[in-house]
Amino acid sequence: MTTATLDHLVVTAAKLDSGVELVETTLGQPMDGGGDHAAMGTHNRLLSMGPEDYLEVIAVNPAATAPGHPRFFDLDNRTGAPALTNWVMRVDVLADALEVAPPGIGEGLALSRGPYAWRMAVPADGKLPFDGLFPSLIQWDSPNPAPAIPDGGARLIRLTLTHPDAEGLSQALAPFLDDDRVVVTEGPVGMEALIRSGGKDVVLS
Template identity: 50%
Template sequence: MLTFDHIALAAETLEAGVAHVEAALGVSLAGGGQHPLMATHNRLLGLGDLYFEVIAIAPAAPAPTFPRWFDLDRFAGRPRLTNWICRTDDLEAALPACPPDTGTPVALTRGDLRWRMAVPETGILPFANAFPALIEWQGNLHPVQRLPDSGLRLHRLEIASPEAAALSAALAPLIADPRVVIVQGEPAMRASFDTPSGLRVLE
């Protein structure tokens, strides 16, 4: 029902997030832009069938009257992986199979890209943000089509949760991607990438 779409790393500033990722992975990020509704902005990295996103609050944009997505209003500290995003062709059909606080469909734009995303009222996704955000792309445009191929490929996304068994059970009927591994532990994400210079890790 769901397909792995992209990974998000949050940062207090976009510049700090980009510097963190480029130092860890040894590549330059490209593309990205503004999300007017959420008052956030991003930079991207093409990973073949997926892409990687660095996202942060846009300091010059007027703050929304509701919580931003990806729990960004509460974000603090070093840049780090915070979310993964899965796409569906039918958001309304997918949501009933997800935990009840996965979110309500919201229409969003960035330039000429159009999509709908399930955004929780609190900005916090189930299982302390370990459950994926759901996205439904509108039309034929997708960021992967526009991004230069970095040559990197996701090897593994490890998602630690104190509720690992319950999270695995919630995900089992929705997605089966061998790159996604759920482990028991304090909330954290760790991604490893196959690169021309060997395996590199980002947390």
Template identity: 45%
Template sequence: MRLMWDMSLLKLDHLAVSCEALDAGATAIEQRLGISLEVQGEHPDMGTHNRLASTGDIYLEVLAINPDAKGPNRPRWFNIDNFSGTPRLTNWILQTDDIEGVLANLPGGFGEPLALQRGDLKWRMAVPKTGILPWDGLGPAIIQWDAGQHPSAILPDCGLRLSRLTIHHPQAVEMAELLGPFMPRDTAQFMPDEDAKLVAIYDGPNGEIRLE
């Protein structure tokens, strides 16, 4: 039997852009958004690396396989093993203070929490064994920060603010019905669409910028 949860149990933590090569991908996103991605980090457990930028309370991550790292003995997160093409927005990540409780109230497929660390940052993220999240990978990843510090608080602010996140998917109604009770109402919009994708609209000094 599933429990009843407060609708603000989950909140948007960050958005992830996948790319084939980090340097080229980060440059493409910097040019597209008119920002600088200031920090580079590595994820030894997943064999990936990233660059980040703060957009206020949340942040933007550009992620790629690290060619210099030893590959993990499991599929990497965000299905990045199978990524190809130009850099694009592939994932949205929701933050909780009770990752076990959230996963107990979601159907299977969201994964089991993995304990991860980079420097002073410690977190747990639910990663499916296949590396592929529900709804063809467009389901949210679930994260819990354990050290009391969030990357957005220590990153330079790039000046953009997320004004709207839209999840396009043929099963968008099902997604909204399942995830809606866990989130504040304005977290994301769910749009039935045969073309499955994520679309983020940012407000910046020069107006709206679309990222997908």
């Protein structure tokens, strides 16, 4: 098994403010930090889910220069209400992980934001395998942002991935992940996270 860890969850939005409102209303906690990704023409905000996990809201930055290539998480085609659409797995060596990842995962790109630097698998068309339910793979060349985000006590209890080819998705994940918080079920494409926040269990989808 390639060493991998759930790194963070991703809420995509047509506009950053609408994604932030969804998360803050659902979890009852303010988002913090974030910034711009110049190479992708995007911007984000973050929320802690513990010392290693976090939640990201990301959207196209209307003030940024278009990158000239598809943005990650299929953000170029993002319309409608904000939603939890993607997740990211942290790997020790991205090049090794790409060798066993499913077709369409993309090639590693060097990216940065402020003090953070990472390499991330970005598909050529921006669309991740299994209708976006296979995670993007990331190798951090700096610490990830989680320890620097104020911890309001939110914790991921379960991430449920629903796909018509649940068996295929499970097999694709098997070389990477051993995390009983991640559950794969058969059905229409969808993703939801059960998160404990403020003493309550809430669903973000």
